[in-house]
Amino acid sequence: MSNISSYDERIKNFDWSISENELGYKEGDVINIGWYCSDRICQQGKADKLAFIWEGLGGKEKKYTFNDIRINSNKFGDFLRNLGIKNGDRVCLFMDKIPELYIGFLGILKIGAIAQPLFSAFGDESLHVRLDNAETKAIITQKRHVSKVRKILDQMPYLKHIIIVDYDGRKPLREREIAFSMDEAEPVENLEIFPSKAETPSVLHYTSGTTGQPKGVKHVHYSIISQYLTTKWILDLRDDDIYWCTADPGWVTGTSYGIIGPWSLGITQCVLDTGFSAESWYKFIEKHKVTVWYSAPTAIRSLMRAGDEVVKQHNLSSLRHLASVGEPLNAEAVIWSEKVFGKPFQDNYWQTETGSIMISNYPGMKVKPGSMGKPFPGITATVLNPKTYEPWEESGKIGLIAFKPGWAAMLRTYWRNEETFKTKFKNGWYISGDRARIDKDGYFWFVGRDDDVINTGGHLVSPFEVESALLEHEAVGESAIVAKPDEINMEVVKAFVHLNPGYEASPELELKIMNFIRKKLSPLAMPQEIEYVDSLPKTRSGKIMRRILHAKEWGEEIGDTSTLEDDE
Amino acid sequence: MEEMKDIVLEYVIEEYLEDEDEEIDYDTPLISGGIVDSFSMVSLKRFLENKYKISIPNEKATPDAFDSVNKICTLVNEFVK
Numbered sequence: 001m002s003n004i005s006s007y008d009e010r011i012k013n014f015d016w017s018i019s020e021n022e023l024g025y026k027e028g029d030v031i032n033i034g035w036y037c038s039d040r041i042c043q044q045g046k047a048d049k050l051a052f053i054w055e056g057l058g059g060k061e062k063k064y065t066f067n068d069i070r071i072n073s074n075k076f077g078d079f080l081r082n083l084g085i086k087n088g089d090r091v092c093l094f095m096d097k098i099p100e101l102y103i104g105f106l107g108i109l110k111i112g113a114i115a116q117p118l119f120s121a122f123g124d125e126s127l128h129v130r131l132d133n134a135e136t137k138a139i140i141t142q143k144r145h146v147s148k149v150r151k152i153l154d155q156m157p158y159l160k161h162i163i164i165v166d167y168d169g170r171k172p173l174r175e176r177e178i179a180f181s182m183d184e185a186e187p188v189e190n191l192e193i194f195p196s197k198a199e200t201p202s203v204l205h206y207t208s209g210t211t212g213q214p215k216g217v218k219h220v221h222y223s224i225i226s227q228y229l230t231t232k233w234i235l236d237l238r239d240d241d242i243y244w245c246t247a248d249p250g251w252v253t254g255t256s257y258g259i260i261g262p263w264s265l266g267i268t269q270c271v272l273d274t275g276f277s278a279e280s281w282y283k284f285i286e287k288h289k290v291t292v293w294y295s296a297p298t299a300i301r302s303l304m305r306a307g308d309e310v311v312k313q314h315n316l317s318s319l320r321h322l323a324s325v326g327e328p329l330n331a332e333a334v335i336w337s338e339k340v341f342g343k344p345f346q347d348n349y350w351q352t353e354t355g356s357i358m359i360s361n362y363p364g365m366k367v368k369p370g371s372m373g374k375p376f377p378g379i380t381a382t383v384l385n386p387k388t389y390e391p392w393e394e395s396g397k398i399g400l401i402a403f404k405p406g407w408a409a410m411l412r413t414y415w416r417n418e419e420t421f422k423t424k425f426k427n428g429w430y431i432s433g434d435r436a437r438i439d440k441d442g443y444f445w446f447v448g449r450d451d452d453v454i455n456t457g458g459h460l461v462s463p464f465e466v467e468s469a470l471l472e473h474e475a476v477g478e479s480a481i482v483a484k485p486d487e488i489n490m491e492v493v494k495a496f497v498h499l500n501p502g503y504e505a506s507p508e509l510e511l512k513i514m515n516f517i518r519k520k521l522s523p524l525a526m527p528q529e530i531e532y533v534d535s536l537p538k539t540r541s542g543k544i545m546r547r548i549l550h551a552k553e554w555g556e557e558i559g560d561t562s563t564l565e566d567d568e
Numbered sequence: 569m570e571e572m573k574d575i576v577l578e579y580v581i582e583e584y585l586e587d588e589d590e591e592i593d594y595d596t597p598l599i600s601g602g603i604v605d606s607f608s609m610v611s612l613k614r615f616l617e618n619k620y621k622i623s624i625p626n627e628k629a630t631p632d633a634f635d636s637v638n639k640i641c642t643l644v645n646e647f648v649k
Contacts, residue, residue: 057601096602121605144587170589275599276606277631302606306630457607507618514611515583523607 002363004233014377034110037263053270074188076107087112112194119250198222208462216415223409231261278306296326326458331370355409380404389427402429495527505532
């Protein structure tokens, strides 16, 4: 019997107090995610239970019990507090998937500071705009990434501390840098936990929009109420499971379901901190006897491409439940996983802003391959007519995915950007920015974004951000960024570039521009293709019409071009 | 082959290595070692194609085939006339 038992029954009798009661929380109580994910589990008699198995390159392994997680997160909290970090201060985590990332996250929350995880592959400009927006007071990083922080240090007077977790003493520390070794620090048995309340800010995750700079999505400690229950019912985690969430905690899946969800349930989880290869992933599952696996369509499609033979070379019989998130999981991938693993990857849907899974397939519920499933109990989801912002009354109509506000993990605002936050609500609905249709059985089917944002490998890339960065390249006069279809990543970034006088189109220049963006922003934002053009299609008022370029890439109808100034 | 290895190694150090103290050689794992990620592989592939005037089919450009300078050079040599 699965944790959710019957989806239909749960829908009828649902109340979020189910989660509150299981977590022992009552309105007005102190609620601190850091404490819930470590101290509370120890108090439940699981102090010696394995919480974390970490594996790095060459099979290097580290293991931590829940008591280790408790003491090590205390060490982080104590260290930060001694540096002068206070509740409400922003502390950035800028690391690979090493134990310090996961445990440091809890340490930050324990002292009431706000954790700001950022993807370690971000370039210096991507890092800078996000630290600048948050006025981050401290950053926790590794030797291999510190050069990016040093490069922008002069522009960040608010950043007081750069904490290096693997400093080896080979070269002197520089301005504002300080070393901290989690494994070698003195144990901190007791740490005063900050008495955070439901609405105390906890995590700041950055996400990209069509226009403007990335937005800091503010979450609060109360988010654990929906993260806990969705983990329990959708990922179906049980006490004896070995769980593997492949997401990087630089992104929201990696914190909501790679830290908070499993550890608030006292579950053993494992992490593989190496680059992707089908062989190493299957080997990892086999070695650690992974039972529940939460991954992403890009990875699943890459595994499909690697073929069935490599699957057969490993004993993967420990797997009992598979789930996927990031971008829509195509029906072929669902059918393939059923064929090779004996069970389908079950898709689900949510966003950085929603903080927890909103629409999902559930254990025991019929899977329709290609569908993202049905709303989680307690979540009111619909698709709206884009003109009236009223729900479509008939099934099958394509509209905007929208949710009734009020679930626990919902964003509270965009950091220092209340104005944009308000635009996300229409007619009493939170507007996701994605489009879908609902079939007659109530299943949601993803259609696409409702804006120009590019979803590549499950991560959002803002065309505006890439276009702005491209303008800083001496050869680029102007550019337009659109999504290009991609078999593995669903979409990748494509740039249409008009060169400045004196520059000639060439493959060498294309590579230079690609690398320029990769280092400045991130590998995700790097155009995987650059097309040189004499001019870009614009409206009469001079606005670049990305939709025309997008339509050409996707073989779609171009639509109304009556306002077009120049059709190339 | 030796010259190619040096060129590719130098390019990887110049373009992808963030930690100036990190030392890599012809066998250092690049993809599994987190030095080059799957998105960045596209730019490394493009460099090889430009430099050696070849075209590497996508199905051959796997994370495993790009996992070290030695492996990359073996792959490139399949296409160099």
